[in-house]
Amino acid sequence: MKRRTWTGLAFCSPLILGLLAFTVLPVIASFWFSLCNYPILDSPRYVGAANYVEMAHDDRFWHSVQNTFVFVLASVPLGMIVGLGLALLMNQRVPGIKVFRTLFFLPTVVPLVANSVLWIRMLDPESGLINSFLRFLHLPEGWMPGWLSDEHWAMPGLILMSLWGAGGGAILYLAALQDVPSELFEAAELDGAGPVQRFKNVTIPLISPVLLFTGVMGLIGGFQEFGRAFVMTSGGPWDATLFYCLHLFNSAFTEFRLGYASAMAWVLFAVILLSTIIVMRASQKHVQYEQ
Amino acid sequence: MRRKARWAFAALLAVLALSGCLPKPTPDPHVITVWQPFDASFQPALDHLVAEFERTHPGIHVKMSFASNDLTSSQKLFLAIAGGVGPDVTFVDGQQLSEWAARGALADLTGSFDKSGLKPEDFWTPRWKESTFRGRVYAIPWGADPNFAFIWNKDMFRKAGLNPDKPPRTIDELDRDIDKLTVVDSQGFVKQLGMNPWEWTGANSLFTWGYAFGGNFYAEPDTTHPLGTVTADNPKVVAALEWMAKFGRKYDVRKVNAFSSQVVGLGNNPFYAGKSAIRLLHVSQIKDLKKYAPTMDIGIGLIPAPPDGEYPTGWIGGWSLAVPRNREVRPEAFEFIKWVCSSREATEIEATDMEQFPAYRKSQVFDRIRQDPVRGVFLKILENSKHVRTLMPVQGYYMDQLGRAMDEVLYGGASAKEALAKVRVAVSSRLQSVADELSHHAVEANR
Numbered sequence: 181m182k183r184r185t186w187t188g189l190a191f192c193s194p195l196i197l198g199l200l201a202f203t204v205l206p207v208i209a210s211f212w213f214s215l216c217n218y219p220i221l222d223s224p225r226y227v228g229a230a231n232y233v234e235m236a237h238d239d240r241f242w243h244s245v246q247n248t249f250v251f252v253l254a255s256v257p258l259g260m261i262v263g264l265g266l267a268l269l270m271n272q273r274v275p276g277i278k279v280f281r282t283l284f285f286l287p288t289v290v291p292l293v294a295n296s297v298l299w300i301r302m303l304d305p306e307s308g309l310i311n312s313f314l315r316f317l318h319l320p321e322g323w324m325p326g327w328l329s330d331e332h333w334a335m336p337g338l339i340l341m342s343l344w345g346a347g348g349g350a351i352l353y354l355a356a357l358q359d360v361p362s363e364l365f366e367a368a369e370l371d372g373a374g375p376v377q378r379f380k381n382v383t384i385p386l387i388s389p390v391l392l393f394t395g396v397m398g399l400i401g402g403f404q405e406f407g408r409a410f411v412m413t414s415g416g417p418w419d420a421t422l423f424y425c426l427h428l429f430n431s432a433f434t435e436f437r438l439g440y441a442s443a444m445a446w447v448l449f450a451v452i453l454l455s456t457i458i459v460m461r462a463s464q465k466h467v468q469y470e471q
Numbered sequence: 472m473r474r475k476a477r478w479a480f481a482a483l484l485a486v487l488a489l490s491g492c493l494p495k496p497t498p499d500p501h502v503i504t505v506w507q508p509f510d511a512s513f514q515p516a517l518d519h520l521v522a523e524f525e526r527t528h529p530g531i532h533v534k535m536s537f538a539s540n541d542l543t544s545s546q547k548l549f550l551a552i553a554g555g556v557g558p559d560v561t562f563v564d565g566q567q568l569s570e571w572a573a574r575g576a577l578a579d580l581t582g583s584f585d586k587s588g589l590k591p592e593d594f595w596t597p598r599w600k601e602s603t604f605r606g607r608v609y610a611i612p613w614g615a616d617p618n619f620a621f622i623w624n625k626d627m628f629r630k631a632g633l634n635p636d637k638p639p640r641t642i643d644e645l646d647r648d649i650d651k652l653t654v655v656d657s658q659g660f661v662k663q664l665g666m667n668p669w670e671w672t673g674a675n676s677l678f679t680w681g682y683a684f685g686g687n688f689y690a691e692p693d694t695t696h697p698l699g700t701v702t703a704d705n706p707k708v709v710a711a712l713e714w715m716a717k718f719g720r721k722y723d724v725r726k727v728n729a730f731s732s733q734v735v736g737l738g739n740n741p742f743y744a745g746k747s748a749i750r751l752l753h754v755s756q757i758k759d760l761k762k763y764a765p766t767m768d769i770g771i772g773l774i775p776a777p778p779d780g781e782y783p784t785g786w787i788g789g790w791s792l793a794v795p796r797n798r799e800v801r802p803e804a805f806e807f808i809k810w811v812c813s814s815r816e817a818t819e820i821e822a823t824d825m826e827q828f829p830a831y832r833k834s835q836v837f838d839r840i841r842q843d844p845v846r847g848v849f850l851k852i853l854e855n856s857k858h859v860r861t862l863m864p865v866q867g868y869y870m871d872q873l874g875r876a877m878d879e880v881l882y883g884g885a886s887a888k889e890a891l892a893k894v895r896v897a898v899s900s901r902l903q904s905v906a907d908e909l910s911h912h913a914v915e916a917n918r
Contacts, residue, residue: 190477219908220549221574221796305729321658329728331882417728418878433544434867435901436574 214443219436231443241444243419244427250335251423252402255342259398260391263349270350271357281354288348296411299341303327310340328413331420338408338421349394356387388467395463396456403452424448502532503804504558506548508540508790516824523816524807531803540564544867548795552576557795559804563610565601565789566860566870572604573698573864573905575912578794581608583805589813597787597859598830604864605697610791611812612830614821617785617852619671619679619751620845621775622760625768627652627663627748638772640782642684642714645775652748653722661722661730664741666749668715669881670731673874674860678786679751680711682858685780688869689861698906699863701898703873704891707780712880712887719881743767754849758826771848783851786858789830828853865901872897 189196214231216224235241270281287295302309305326314324325333360383368378384391406425409415415422415430424444432441507517521533538547542564551557563571571577589611591599598612625635631651639645649665656662669676681688686707690700702708719727731741741747743763751774752760760769776782792808794800811817818834821827828849829836840846861869876890 187477190481219574220553221576222908304732306732321656321660326725326729329732330725416874416878418882419875430871433546433549434871436570436867 210442210445213439214446216439217437218439218442220432220438221436224439227439231440232447234440235443235447240419240422240427244422244424247335247420247422248403248405248424251339251342251405252399254336255339256395256398256402258339259343259346259349260394262343262346263394264353264391266346266350267353267357270354281351284347285351286347287344292407293411295341295344296408299337299344299408300328300412303337303341305329329417331416331418334413334417334420338412341408349398352390352394353387356390357383360386385468388463389469392459392463392467396459399455399459400452403448403455500803501530502534503560503801503807505533505535505560505562505807506538506558507535507562508538508545508564513825516820519824520811520817520820523820524810527814527816528803528806528810531807533807540567542566549576552795552797555797557797559794559798559801560792560808561795562613562790563793565598565612565787565791566866568601568610568791568793569604569862570864570866571793572607572609573909575796577609578796578798578800579607579609580611580794580800580805580808583800583802584608584611587805587809589809593813593833594830595787595832595853597856598789598791600862601789601859602791605692610793611808612789612791613812614789615828615830615832615853616754616788617828617849617856618675618788619753619774619785620848620852621749621772622742622752623749623770623772624742624745624747625770627745628770631748635768635770638770639775641775642777642780646718649718649749655722659723659726661726662746664722664727664730664747667727667731667747668718669877670750673877674870676715677708677712677873677877678858678860679774679784680715681705681708682786683774683776683780683782683784684708684711684714685776686711689863691862698902698909699861701863701869701895701902703869703876703894703898704888709888709891710777712877712891715877716880716884716887720884724881754828754846755826757845757849760845771845773848773852783855785852785856786860787853787856788860789828791830863898863902864905865898868901869894869898 213224215226215228217227217230218224266284270277270284290298301307305311305324308327310327311324315321325336327333327337364382364386365378368382373381404425405423406429409421409423409426410429413421415426425448428441428444428448431437431444507513509517517535521535524533525531536558538545538558538561540548540562545561545567548557548561563577568577594602594612595615598615602608602610602612621638623635623638628635628648631648633648633651639648645666652663652665653661654663668680671679678688684707686705686709687702688705688708690696690702692699731747740750740763742750743759745767752771760767773783774785776784792811794804794808798804812829813831813834815835818829818831818836821829822834822836822840828840828846837850840850860866863869872894876885876887876894879885879890880887
């Protein structure tokens, strides 16, 4: 190798070493732990695939898988639709648009715990803002969701809350929208395309790489959903919001089963990898990259 | 120049790489590190405690820092112990002790305790039990929380046509009073509630009512069961959960929870708003009464119990002080523990600044507490109670399973007997694997 390469590597070395020590090594170690009985405070003891076998028979594991899939399948597409909608609105030339852009982005930078405490109040069935709004619409009392105190409404409540962060995606969509050359719209308009057709045939294909990116990132984040349920519901009521990662965390730190938790982490990794590959493959024909 | 820079780089990297292999720095003999789990409102009291210790122990400094402990887990502490580091002293909740001791998280304090002049009978018995595991001392108890006192809003009793000076004594009377005190609108929504039996979330409510019904959650160790026996489906615990389920069916568990969904213990609790007539009060919430309901006419007494139940009833919780296993028990550290848990000055700060009850039953503060109309009731509960949550090295899992059984029964309509039998089977099997681990270690140690 050239001397320049060595010098470059030397300059990168703090990062490379950090990555090796604090990410790569723990990842490899966690695979070993997943084959062990490892009660954290004691040394790991090899048990073969026992943790993986146990997972298949753990009702709560499957329940957490189901909850997490419901969350991902609902929150990711909804988040993208709302984000795109916001981006289209924020793409208008109206006075004060920069203020609106800031306002819609703001929830993204609110720390998770603060956000969660806020939403506990928002989702309060008696005095919360959301049910107050529903009452303002004169919906019958019997329709009022019990949100976090009702096992059927707790998950929709958390999904609704996740849309609060749609402003983060919206900023990316906005950047993509502003990249779409205006002459393409003009050409489409000359050809007689209406607003819906222009959106469908010009806007969407041109921002499709960003849609794919946010979709995949949403998927990865969604499968790792943890904080909201940890802070707001502890997985309840009746395990309605027991997410995969919450079950994983409890296994490790309240049940002292780091081996089982590590095995769960590897299964999660496989699921995320597989879903990402499926999404990438499935989207190949629909995503257009600029030549 | 370039060559020099490269050598400098190589040297830097070598230092970075080798720093992990250096021997651990020896601790400063004059400083003890302590990890505490309390929220910021306790900070002034903790500062006072440390200042008082340093004043009375010249030459020793205490460095106290926060390590979260949500009663089921203390991630930071476990990782520190696993990594071979950690504080000289840590707080540990009483119910965690068996589990932490069995897992080898804590140092054996028996030797230091025996030399200290303290005796087991200096502490409230349930709290002392929570400080030992298999005959060895692993912590010194600091606080004693008598759970719970029964408080009621006298005006609401009057309005409901009840005698405000005659609180319910039995569960039948309690049911009858709750019915009179509860208002439900035409849609079935709770507008005013007599009492929410599961206001203390998860297993804590079941412990409370299970003990009041005369039940028990575990049997003490014997020769065949060296770690004790799980008795979650004891008929009286089943009866307590059935009683809660009956209440849940009558008023709809979702509507009761929607009504009382406000965070427990804060000023927006429905009791303080005059919308809920009865609640079970924790000793740390006495100050909230003054703060959030200064003019409310409140009665305070004991939790009702069925005729064949336990009256007065209660279980005792509280924090203790311990030493993580990979630290030697330093004399200064044990002196700190002993001082905090039993000295005149420290128990005074505990009772006055923190409004807690010391676990040290000989503390002078109890003379004053006995005269107090509110605290005196808590003292009566403390003096009469035999129980703690449980004393098993699977406590976190047990609590979790009990909470889940409650959800299954309250939300899912499952039978209390079956749900609790499932808990017994699941927790017993975990307990067995802990017992296996322990005997495996004993065999290894004997080799």
